[in-house]
Amino acid sequence: MPKFAANLTMMFADRPFLERFKAAADAGFRYVEYLWPYDYPAAELKALLDKHGLKQVLFNSAAGDTKNGEWGLTALPGRESEARRDIDQALEYAIALECPTVHIMAGVVPAGADRNAYLNTYIDNVRYASERFRPHGIHIVLEALSPQVKPNYLLKSQYDTLAAVEAIDRDNVRIQFDYYHAQNVDGQLSAMTKAMFARIGHIQIASVPDRHEPDEGEVNYPYIFALLDELGYAGYIGCEYNPRGKTEDGLGWLAAYREK
Numbered sequence: 001m002p003k004f005a006a007n008l009t010m011m012f013a014d015r016p017f018l019e020r021f022k023a024a025a026d027a028g029f030r031y032v033e034y035l036w037p038y039d040y041p042a043a044e045l046k047a048l049l050d051k052h053g054l055k056q057v058l059f060n061s062a063a064g065d066t067k068n069g070e071w072g073l074t075a076l077p078g079r080e081s082e083a084r085r086d087i088d089q090a091l092e093y094a095i096a097l098e099c100p101t102v103h104i105m106a107g108v109v110p111a112g113a114d115r116n117a118y119l120n121t122y123i124d125n126v127r128y129a130s131e132r133f134r135p136h137g138i139h140i141v142l143e144a145l146s147p148q149v150k151p152n153y154l155l156k157s158q159y160d161t162l163a164a165v166e167a168i169d170r171d172n173v174r175i176q177f178d179y180y181h182a183q184n185v186d187g188q189l190s191a192m193t194k195a196m197f198a199r200i201g202h203i204q205i206a207s208v209p210d211r212h213e214p215d216e217g218e219v220n221y222p223y224i225f226a227l228l229d230e231l232g233y234a235g236y237i238g239c240e241y242n243p244r245g246k247t248e249d250g251l252g253w254l255a256a257y258r259e260k
């Protein structure tokens with residue numbers, strides 16, 4: 001049975017961030033994820049998780065100067081000390097939040113830049129993160145982002161992510177397989193799921209093309225969930241979608257999967 005996590009960056013977004021924890025719990029979720037915790041002290045977030053009986057299952061390393069187009073520093077040549085500072089900060093939060101997995105964001109490769117230099121920087125910095133996270137039993141995941149969402153991101157296809165994970169070659173570094181991006185770029189979702197399954201550390205879902213509830217559009221999610229069960233997926237599935245309207249009104253798709 002899939003373990004669904006409410007993505008508090010996108011879901012329940014009609015209320016202030018700190019109120020979304022209660023909303024998720026009231027809607028029946030036991031797990032949450034969101035992009036970044038850094039605007040709040042970790043202790044405050046942990047208290048909210050505990051108060052509402054929730055487990056945090058994923059968040060991201062810092063994205064850098066997003067207003068000026070940055071979307072992660074880990075792959076940026078010359079920015080290694082900032083990237084490692086952000087990795088250390090993510091580790092502190094993961095320990096405090098008892099979060100088992102962190103997405104280490106790569107970054108955007110400017111037009112005309114040498115992609116290999118960015119990839120090599122990412123590999124070195126993620127290996128640094130792997131060594132720092134290992135004693136705490138915390139896993140790292142890397143995610144491909146489709147050009148519709150982030151043009152020129154270092155990792156675009158699931159095959160880019162797989163190649164990076166294989167090059168990094170550390171047992172605590174895996175793929176964050178987001179079916180929305182995977183369908184936008186690669187297609188053949190069930191074949192990729194099977195081929196990459198041993199390397200998948202976290203999953204996210206949304207409809208394609210509109211990134212809404214997973215009950216519309218071109219991806220047959222009941223089929224994907226059954227396949228994941230068949231393969232023995234034991235991780236979490238983040239509901240990283242923009243609800244069509246009020247989040248609670250769009251949760252009908254979840255009824256069949258509620259944990260008993």
Ligand SMILES: O=C(O)[C@@H](O)C(=O)CO
Nearest residue numbers: 060103143145149178240
């Ligand atoms: O798919 C996404 O956009 C997110 O999972 C993310 O981590 C950052 O873009």
Ligand SMILES: [Mg+2]
Nearest residue numbers: 143178204240
């Ligand atoms: Mg995602």
